[in-house]
Amino acid sequence: MRKLHRKVAAFLPFWLLFEQAASYLYDNRYAGDKVIRAVPDNEAAAKTLKNLTQQFKVDLWQPGSVSYISKGAFVDVRVSRNTSQILLPYLQQANIQYTVLISDLQKAVEKQSGLKSSRNRRSLPGYSYEIYHSLEEIQSWMYHLNKSHSDLVHMFSIGKSYEGRPLFVLKLGRRSQVYKKAVWMDCGIHAREWIGPAFCQWFVKEALQTYQTDPAMRRMLNQLYFYIMPILNVDGYHFSWTHDRFWRKTRSKNSRFRCYGVDANRNWKVKWCDEGASIHPCDDTYCGPFPESEPEVKAVAHFLRKHRKQIKAYLSFHAYAQMLLYPYSYKYATIPNFSCVESAAFNAVNALQSVYGIRYRYGPASSTLYVSSGSSMDWAYKNGIPYAFAFELRDTGHFGFLLPENLIKPTCTETMLAVKNITMHLLKKCH
Ligand SMILES: [Zn+2]
Known part of the structure; x- marks a missing residue:
């Protein structure tokens, strides 16, 4: 689909414009990504969460470093759609409470990016x-x-x-x-x-x-x-x-x-x-x-x-x-x-x-x-x-x-x- 867009873009200025705008939207790279908040309520859960965070190479939003993950403190992570499909069942299995802060990051990025403002x-x-x-x-x-x-x-x-x-x-x-x-x-x-x-x-x-x-x-x-x-x-x-x-x-x-x-x-x-x-x-x-x-x-x-x-x-x-x-x-x-x-x-x-x-x-x-x-x-x-x-x-x-x-x-x-x-x-x- 993207290839097709590029071909069309060579002939139609309208598509060129679309392509330019699309570059601001980070090539749709966050489609389906989520931001999840997990709260490990005991030492074992904190350790599991630490390991999972490292293993899946997720983007840690809070706290600043994996070493700070500890019991009782919330952890915000950005995970790709594919990773979340594996990670979330893991969390459930390990009895680690979590909530989804942002369910589709691409949509959130586009909403915030200011592109809609003139x-x-x-x-x-x-x-x-x-x-x-x-x-x-x-x-x-x-x-x-x-x-x-x-x-x-x-x-x-x-x-x-x-x-x-x-x-x-x-x-x-x-x-x-x-x-x-x-x-x-x-x-x-x-x-x-x-x-x-x-x-x-x-x-x-x-x-x-x-x-x-x-x-x-x-x-x-x-x-x-x-x-x-x-x-x-x-x-x-x-x-x-x-x-x-x-x-x-x-x-x-x-x-x-x-x-x-x-x-x-x-x-x-x-x-x-x-x-x-x-x-x-x-x-x-x-x-x-x-x-x-x-x-x-x-x-x-x-x-x-x-x-x-x-x-x-x-x-x-x-x-x-x-x-x-x-x-x-x-x-x-x-x-x-x-x-x-x-x-x-x-x-x-x-x-x-x-x-x-x-x-x-x-x-x-x-x-x-x-x-x-x-x-x-x-x-x-x-x-x-x-x-x-x-x-x-x-x-x-x-x-x-x-x-x-x-x-x-x-x-x-x-x-x-x-x-x-x-x-x-x-x-x-x-x-
Ligand atoms: Zn800072």
Whole structure:
């Protein structure tokens, strides 16, 4: 059938159009795939689930690594139609409870992908912040802001990705001769977490739109700089639009294995490649051949090192879990400035909840989520940035990575409040 389409496409422009559109739908590769949530209620069930997950090479959505599968905690996995036909009876036999979160992933991908929204909403001016944007669209949006808001926005590149794409950062804030502290924000370390880049753009939009009218925003932009990197893992993000919607890692090649990419949030030089990271290049939590092996990680680490005295807060945006996490990630221990960080987190999640009632859990990443080594948040903290946070945005698994576009606005609105709260905290002295 596909071959026939291709032949026809050579003669009929209509079919050419169809083919072009089809490339956005990932060649129908998720047809019949499911997302399943399993809950092992005892040790034996957890062990069985671990083995099955590895044996069937399923795509683990939650938790981040097979090693975290434990009794009582839910496990979200994406399975192909064929695998699910074998796996589900296995689960039943082993008495492991499961529910189907998404019954046809292809349909869910098409619904969420924004293809139904008209393309012209994506072009400038009239840029929509309530749809997901491709890398090219986000980059031209940055160019546009750099030109149209040169008083508050300055765009620059901190290096090049593995595939040679520029790594753009926006510096936001009123230019000043006097020294100003700064906040770093990055989104899209993990490619498939599309709500992240949508939030980074939302933040910039809100800042520019409310600078004149909101005294808190005015104070923030007058007294601080914000370094905002809307997409850290540019190659991976691009790949998640063109080839695999559920790609997580970078796109670097491995000399010995056929698998591509490194987990850009396990590649930092802080207890590198220890617990919660994998040495296997085919795993989603692969730590890379050495710390900062990924040009994207190296470029950000270099920038943060260079500005470590100026940058007082490091904020990284992920999905999904609805959590606000702070160090440490790599060990169970209390950070020296715990009380200041904890109260900032407490206030931030309360502010977030006040908007739509969405509750976020908060706490040290190790005990709230799981132990993971080589993360950017721990690295930033260890390198002298006193407030380091990682947000795990909406939701808690109903849509997972396929958060619908109509939830971009509520998610970003509430997150905005949390971020403003943390930022205002910086401007006060914490005792
Ligand atoms: Zn992530």
